[in-house]
Amino acid sequence: MKDGNKSMNAEVIAVYPNKVKISVDDLSKFVSTDEQVEKLKVGSYLEISDDDNHKLIAIIESYSIVIDEKKPSERSYIIEANPLGIIEENEFSRGGDFLTIPPTKVLPAKYEDINAIFNSRIKEKERFCFSKLAQNKKIETPVNGNRFFNKHFAIVGSTGSGKSHTVAKILQEAISKKEGQYEGLNNSHIVLFDIHGEYKDAFPECNYVEASNLTLPYWLLNEAELEELFLDTGDRNNYNQSSILRRTIIENKQKHNPGEKIHFGTPTKFDITEVYNCLYNFQNETTDYRDNLCIKIENEEKQCSKIEEKYLHFFKKQYTFEPRKTSKIKGGIYADGTLDKFIDRFENKIFKKRLNFLFGDGSRDSSFEDTMKQFVGYKIDNSSSDQNITIIDLGGVPFEVLSITVSLITRILFEFGFYYKKYFDGKEIICETPLLLVYEEAHKYVPKSELAKFRASKNAIERVAKEGRKYGVTLGIISQRPSEISETIFSQCNTFLAMRLTNPDDQNYVRRLMPDSMGNMTDTLPALKTGEALLIGESIEIPCIVKIDECDEYKPSSNDIKYIEIWQEQWKDVDFTKIVEEWKK
Ligand SMILES: Nc1ncnc2c1ncn2[C@@H]1O[C@H](COP(=O)(O)OP(=O)(O)OP(=O)(O)O)[C@@H](O)[C@H]1O
Ligand SMILES: [Mg+2]
Known part of the structure; x- marks a missing residue:
């Protein structure tokens, strides 16, 4: 190529920390003699060596033609490549700062060197392979x-x-x-x-x-999941819904796990049908006008001594309540219609066939x-x-x-x-x-x-x-x-x-x-x-x-x-x- 070295077809003409420039006279001669290596393309590997016998591997990033204005019929080629690492004793290591200047030789990388990049450092026990190099399907890339x-x-x-x-x-x-x-x-x-x-x-x-x-038991749902499932975030009465849902579920978990420390999201069993009964009863209840704990169930007045007792009673079944005919009977605190949409949605979810995996008996048990x-x-x-x-x-x-x-x-x-x-x-x-x-x-x-x-x-x-x-x-x-x-x-x-x-x-x-x-x-x-x-x-x-x-x-x-x-x-x-x-x- 240059005076003094007529046989040199390719030469490194510039070395930067992350780039190497190579000038090639005759591309048809810049090919690998190794049959296992495919033709050069952008993305192919080159090996660049110095006098100290180091071998730098670089990957071709671009290629361009240089036209000499004085001799327009003659052309040479510039290849730009990114250095990847060094091969020493058939082992590859990343980083390219071991090459002494000037590099003396550049060639398309041989099969064994490309193979060494991907295979030399992985121990057999750790090797996990599901692909090959796209440019050379003979090389595994574990x-x-x-x-x-x-x-x-x-x-x-x-x-x-x-x-x-x-x-x-x-x-x-x-x-x-x-x-x-x-x-x-x-x-x-x-x-x-x-x-x-x-x-x-x-x-x-x-x-x-x-x-x-x-089988995905509903009783394993945590606070955020329970709320996401049952509450309507866009509803103005969200706070009301949230407080009644929390309290009812906590009371029901307490009922089924006496003596345990319970909070809303504790992953312990509870009965979703009982919770529904209770919500339904709250939605419809009537009580004595002076006493919230005196429930006016049809033909049966139930006097509770404390609110927990009311919950226990409400879990049992859905009741029919006395109508608010006289001023002595009033609606319960949640029986003002504000929970209707919420309870409808609740019912819709827990009895929906498609949600059987969550609320079915198999999940409960x-x-x-x-x-x-x-x-x-x-x-x-x-x-x-x-x-x-x-x-x-x-x-x-x-x-x-x-x-x-x-x-x-x-x-x-x-x-x-x-x-x-x-x-x-x-x-x-x-x-x-x-x-x-x-x-x-x-x-x-x-x-x-x-x-x-x-x-x-x-x-x-x-x-x-x-x-x-x-x-x-x-x-x-x-x-x-x-x-x-x-x-x-x-x-x-x-x-x-x-x-x-x-x-x-x-x-x-x-x-x-x-x-x-x-x-x-x-x-x-x-x-x-x-x-x-x-x-x-x-x-x-x-x-x-x-x-x-x-x-x-x-x-x-x-x-x-x-x-x-x-x-x-x-x-x-x-x-x-x-x-x-x-x-x-
Ligand atoms: N490595 C492969 N070798 C041969 N054929 C493949 C390979 N990968 C995918 N294909 C074929 O390409 C087609 C699409 O593949 P696939 O269904 O995996 O795409 P996808 O990225 O998962 O698509 P989507 O985003 O639509 O799910 C399939 O017919 C598949 O057989
Ligand atoms: Mg897919």
């Missing part, structure tokens, strides 16, 4: 499995970019990995919140929980232990068997209770991890059953929005994001709209898989996660192919674009409706009555 699962991770991408497929692949790998020879299940524990019912096909052996077989077992895959009776993965299909859960359903299950699982650790505290702090909670379409439960309807699930998941790691409870957050998810959650994630993203706000969001020197890798986000992802974070040596391995046998079911094919079929009759019946349930 993550450090301990780091990947120990801290929260996120998978983001526009619709159809391959998020669900990626989730399925990662979880399939996790539940099939075994150390040594043993029969049966490994010790992985995964709970997947599946909003579209698409994962059953990917895990035919899973513990499948859906609205029809879910279920134990805390069985509820917990149901979600962590341990068998409850002999009809079921233990499972590594529990899929909670939220498809049949009505929208109005989605947030509290997710919140309650999340809290139960967090408490499981929390008390498991506490239980061992006396001896040794360990977590024998680390849990992973995966949320599909997470923007639906943990949005940036401060609206009350999201408060319960947001609080519960944010708590896991902040404290879960210490107790062996990790989050996997999946979303089409990263920019719409609570910052608290994302700031706690340590590994990101960013798939194709078309929305500029979302792209910017991911750009902020990248180290400055590699920021322009995110420019490829809108152009990623289905199944490709930018893998960033603590669990991988350097950020890179990977292709997620395809699920071999079982895949999540796609919800795509084959419109044009169905439309071509003959006109179909529809059973509207059935649809309406389903709706009313």
Whole structure:
């Protein structure tokens, strides 16, 4: 290229802390002789060496043509590359400040060197692999499995970019990995919140929980969840509703758990039908005009000595009261019509067929232990068997209770991890059953929005994001709209898989996660192919674009409706009555 070194085709012409400029005379000769290395592209790896035998690996960021004005027919090429790290004795380490100036040689990186970047530093025991380098499918890009699962991770991408497929692949790998020879299940524990019912096909052996077989006891709801469920935040009489609801539930919990210290959100049993009876009676009661404790039940006057006795009496059944015909009988303090809407809503909820999983007899009578077992895959009776993965299909859960359903299950699982650790505290702090909670379409439960309807699930998941790691409870957050998810959650994630993203706000969001020197890798986000992802974070040596391995046998079911094919079929009759019946349930 220059005088004195005619054989040199490519030469480093500038070195900056985070950039190397290379001039190439003849691109057709600047190719790898290594058959296992694909042709050079933006994103390919180069190796730059100095006289001290150090090898710097850099990734091509851009390429341009230089036209010499004096000799317009001659051209040379400038390649700009970002240094990634050094390879020494076949081991890669990050950082590029070991190269002495001037660098002497630059070549396309060899297969074994690219392989060393991703594979040289991971111990076999920690290795967890579900993808290959997008530029070279022969190179595996494993993550450090301990780091990947120990801290929260996120998978983001526009619709159809391959998020669900990626989730399925990662979880399939996790539940099939075994150390040594043993029969049966490994010790992985995964709970997947599946909003579209698409994962059953990917895990035919899973513990499948859906609205029809879910048992989620209402008596485990905490204060915020109970209020969210029953109170109307927009109602002017909210304070009245809130105070009567609190008092009635506390009194009922006291009735069923005598001697215990109770408050509104204590997770102890109570009877929701009794609470309803009581509310109904308060709504309709009449009393003696001088004495609130003298209740005018039809044909039976009931004199209570204190208010607690009135509650106990009201729990029993719904009474008919004497009408307010004379001035000696007056309406009770809550019987002024202000509770009507609230009690209607209460009744509607607790007797709704679709909410049977929450208010049915099974939920009332279920134990805390069985509820917990149901979600962590341990068998409850002999009809079921233990499972590594529990899929909670939220498809049949009505929208109005989605947030509290997710919140309650999340809290139960967090408490499981929390008390498991506490239980061992006396001896040794360990977590024998680390849990992973995966949320599909997470923007639906943990949005940036401060609206009350999201408060319960947001609080519960944010708590896991902040404290879960210490107790062996990790989050996997999946979303089409990263920019719409609570910052608290994302700031706690340590590994990101960013798939194709078309929305500029979302792209910017991911750009902020990248180290400055590699920021322009995110420019490829809108152009990623289905199944490709930018893998960033603590669990991988350097950020890179990977292709997620395809699920071999079982895949999540796609919800795509084959419109044009169905439309071509003959006109179909529809059973509207059935649809309406389903709706009313
Ligand atoms: N790694 C992959 N290898 C091969 N095919 C893939 C891969 N990832 C996804 N696909 C295919 O691409 C299609 C869309 O994938 P997927 O359903 O996972 O997208 P998604 O991001 O979850 O979409 P949505 O946001 O709508 O749920 C599927 O048909 C799937 O089989
Ligand atoms: Mg999906």
